[in-house]
Amino acid sequence: MNSLPVWTLEPAGPAHLEPVVELKAQVMRADLERLGRWDRERSRERVRKSFSTRHTSVLLVEGAFAGCVTVRPDEQVGRHLELFYLAPHLQGRGLGTAVLRHLLADADAAGDPVRLVVLQGSAAQRLYARHGFEVVHEDPIDVTMHREPARPPRARRVDGGRVCDVRTAIGRQAPEARETESAGNRGAVGTRPELRPLEKRRQQEVGEAVGARRRPAVQDRRSPPTAVQGRGAAGTPPRAVGLSVGRVMMGAVSLEDGRTHLMSWWQQPLVGFDLETTGTDPAVDRIVTAALVDTVGAVRVEAANWLLDPGVPIPAEAEAIHGIGDALARSRGRQAKEAVEEIAAALCARIADGRPVVAFNAPFDLSLLDAELRRYGLPTLAERLGRPVGPVLDALVIDRAVDRYRKGSRTLQRVCEVYGVELTDAHEAGSDALAAVRVAVALAGRYPAEVGEVAPAELHARQIGWYREWAEGLQAWLRRGKDPLAVVDPRWPSRVSEQQLPGPTG
Secondary structure (H helix, E strand, O other): OOOOOOEEEEEOOHHHHHHHHHHHHHHHHHHHHHOOOOOHHHHHHHHHHHOOOOOEEEEEEOOEEEEEEEEEEEOOOEEEEEEEEEOHHHOOOOHHHHHHHHHHHHHHHHOOOEEEEEEOOOHHHHHHHHOOOEEEEEOOOEEEEEEOOOOOOOOEEEEOOEEEEHHHHHHOOOHHHHHHHHHHOOOOOOOOOOOOHHHHHHHHHHHHHHOOOOOOOOOOOOOOOOEEOOOOOOOOOOEEEEEEEOOEEEEEEEOOOOOEEEOOHHHOEEEEEEEEEOOOOOOOOOEEEEEEEEEEOOEEEEEEEEEEEOOOOOOHHHHHHHOOOHHHHHHHOEEHHHHHHHHHHHHHHHHHOOOOEEEOOHHHHHHHHHHHHHHOOOOOHHHHHOOOOOOEEEHHHHHHHHOOOOOOOOOHHHHHHHHOOOOOOOOOHHHHHHHHHHHHHHHHHHOHHHHHOOOHHHHHHHHHHHHHHHHHHHHHHHHHOOOOOOOOOOOOOOOOOOOOOOOOOO
């Protein structure tokens, strides 16, 4: 039985740029440092300048971003393998070889040579050498390698607007034409027949039609990805099945032996949600900015952002945190009621599609949004859905539950540091929403039994208990100390609606 994980190649989108940039820097750093050429910003900028969604595919392993491939057509060479990077934790397991064989088989089928450039003395150079690449030029830093197609392509020509096999085209000619051409191209056994004028014209037409090295067809991003697994028992790849949501795939992967691999929630579509506000009281404060960030696992796909005029002054303390003051909000912000309706509608649409909502301290964001909806006489989230909001994955609640005794603060910035998540612009709603998703995915990886292998609906239910336990403990501690009358609300994930509705599904 093949031990390789299920993997897919999907066309890249603009949202994949930064994950590709970071992966390249991570993979190449050791070799560039060895050669004295490491420059963090230069390495990233080169990818940003040359990144092409038209020629790049992202590698997903069981639905999660794991690498990238960029193959550009080259009129002089055939194909230029510009980028091929695999996440470090997946290297050395045969996956890189499997993907490379897939790429080379495609090039061989089209009769295309492949050229690439690797760093001198790198493991990649040895990998390519094992697959038939030969060195054609090298200097102290770079090595240019070239590979001819394993099988020569059949001669093809344009016939009625189509590219077809020459022998098929001959079969459609009049008998006398076939005989004349066949006789004129016969050669001695073991020798290459001489090309007659008709055949020369045919090859010229072929060169005009396919000499530009047509790029392999790219799968429509609206369709489910084609799953590929190293080698199948019958030589056939597994089939991806499930619910297609936008440009991403949810559900399961059906393997060639009839088994079904169920994708974990952290490999599937998620939506990060965050608000920046006028203050810290969900019952009275107002939304200033909001963001919904759609991801597949930890990979950002797209985002929606709102800037609102809250209709009340923004305190200096709040402005110091998120950088939005009265002048900016009033001049560029949306009318609050209209924007709040859009935010709620967009969030509920994603929940209805089955996407878990990921937040950091969900009771604040969800309660404040519901309070805003009630303020303007609009249906709350629960009223729109006909049930409580969910499933919700609260990175803060989960972190407190699985690492209860860790010392130090649990701000988003600090928790990101603990789990190795980069927070590029703290207190910017889109950045915070994406960071919350990536912390949740990191938690799933670090605590598979408690988090990663638990269904979202069950994890939602557990968080209700975890949050209540934490709130009761905090309340007891406060009452023993400086505030004998302290009350900590134990409701999660929202404190506004107390309707008894069916529980969340997902």
